[in-house]
Amino acid sequence: MEFEVVIGLEVHVQLNTKTKMFCSCPTSFAQRQNINTCPTCLALPGALPVVNSEAVKKAMMFGYAINAKINERSVFNRKNYFYPDLPKGYQISQFEIPIVENGYLFIDTQEEKRKIGITRAHLEEDAGKNIHEGAVSKVDLNRAGTPLLEIVSEPDIRSSDEAVAYLKKLHAIVRYLDISDANMQEGSFRCDANVSIRPKGDDRLYTRVEIKNLNSFRFIQKAIDYEVQRHIEAWEEGVYESEVVQETRLFDADRGVTKSMRGKEESADYRYFPDPDLLPVVIPQEFFEEASKIPELPDEKEERFIKEYGIGRYNAALIAGSKEMADFFEKMLSYGIDAKNAVSWLTVELAARLNKSGKDIVDSPVCAERLAKLVQRIEDKTISNKAAKDVLDYLFEHEAEVDEAIEKLGLKQISDAGAIAAIIDEILSANEDKVAEYKNGKEKLFGFFVGQVMKASKGKADPQLVNRLLKERLG
């Protein structure tokens, strides 16, 4: 039987406000445990929550970015559960009326752009952190109360590839809006996946399993693939009913498997009710004007790159897919270099070196200005394309200006026709037999002469000039 995969994703994005969702404690890096706390986020009796206006605006910006409905009036609820990292015994979240609902975004698949619905995005607060040690658990509440935007997709996603494409697009949008650092390793962009299967052609939704603890794109893909395979095998072996139950499973990255968290299920009764400490959020009119002014988003940028610079869709999508990469690219272009050269030096040469050293574009040892300068030096024929790669290698390891590096490595291209002609004459007279063969029709030898000249010039001769002068001499 052929199956269809049905995936819905829940993403928790930590908003990059300066203070917590309901109190003025800083959200910035803390010098010590529990220092960024106060009676409100520690749930002392009588302390009352007050909503952070910036978190509201950031949530609204996200709403505009995904063409969603922004509810002028939304409600905070209490979601009740007991855990030491949640001092109040409930999390303040939104339930019936989230601040943002009914949006969508587009993902690129092999064949087409696909629309993925976003059911809702609501504001809530993060929990603290527990460290388990021997017979005790230690609790740090610095993170407790940090604003989160929980973004819930429709079950529109049909494969693990699409899930990753959706998350990457969402990640890019959040970064473009600058509403979150969206750092997966540090947990400011976290994902849970709801996965089920159904026979192809069947519209019903079957039992879904929630997978938690997915903190990299690679793990998300592996976890979903594993889970889908588990469902299909259970179906084919006739044990679907007993093996696939509605539950939460944890992904074990070391073993590449998902494991049941049975036992927690019984307590998943959150008894939501409107928080009596908070009136409904009524968004002031001026917030709508302010939040609607969102920057250019990845899809628009991709289209503009194609139209304005004439670069291909693949590269346009690759560059626009990351705000940091797009910023780097546009900075390079501001130095007046050719867009196609900028694309290849950024996405091929620099990217390969970053990849090899495990660095991200933001930590690139070579900044946009230097890379642009390097391209400029190729364009004005100071160095050859090949020499530029050596210069880039050097710049990757050393703090130096481009011209300095060219000088130091002695890679300045010889563009002086007289100097090149002298080298050519030398090579030709040393290889008279080959010259004769060439003139007798062995044209393949032309490459040999070019190679010899380049070698004699230590790779510094301008190859185009070498070609032209050689042709002149060999007739």
Added chain:
Amino acid sequence: MHIDVELLRRLENLSMLEISPHKEQEILTELNRFLDFVEIIEELDLSKEDFRFNPLNGGTPLREDTPRVDPEISREILKNAPRSADNFFVVPKIIE
């Protein structure tokens, strides 16, 4: 609504509280009396009301995003915690 022994067990589980067997009957009676009292509110006809109704006009106050921290507060609170170490609150182990 009526709370029976089964529901009480479930509530114990959800709230992580344990009620000793000899107290069970007394607590059940009390909880049911609370519910009976609150049920008076059922007499109101709210069928025409929007569930978002709130007796107070306007929205919740909004606050500027300006940080403020007083390290003394957390020090004081940690000092009063039943158990703490290295600026952490310390609780009985919560995972197996």
